[in-house]
Amino acid sequence: MMIRVMYFDGLTEMVRPPVLQHLIETGKIMRFRRAEGWTEIGTDPVRFDFRNPYFGQERRHRAFAH
Numbered sequence: 001m002m003i004r005v006m007y008f009d010g011l012t013e014m015v016r017p018p019v020l021q022h023l024i025e026t027g028k029i030m031r032f033r034r035a036e037g038w039t040e041i042g043t044d045p046v047r048f049d050f051r052n053p054y055f056g057q058e059r060r061h062r063a064f065a066h
Contacts, residue, residue: 004033 002014005023008030015023023029024041031038039046 005029006031006033006038 002016003020004012005015005020006012006029008028020029020032024032024046027041029041031040033039
């Protein structure tokens with residue numbers, strides 16, 4: 001799965017999840033796109049953002065859980 005990210009200069013590109021995680025952790029992107037719309041780093045909850053960890057309710061679908 002590819003995810004659209006936006007850098008601070010307005011440039012956007014598609015990246016894979018491990019790259020997204022790295023970009024968030026290193027503070028290199030301003031936002032990324034989810035199905036619901038843009039997620040703002042530092043404003044919206046992001047599960048793997050070490051600066052602003054997500055502590056909300058688990059919402060991921062567990063279709064393949066055993």
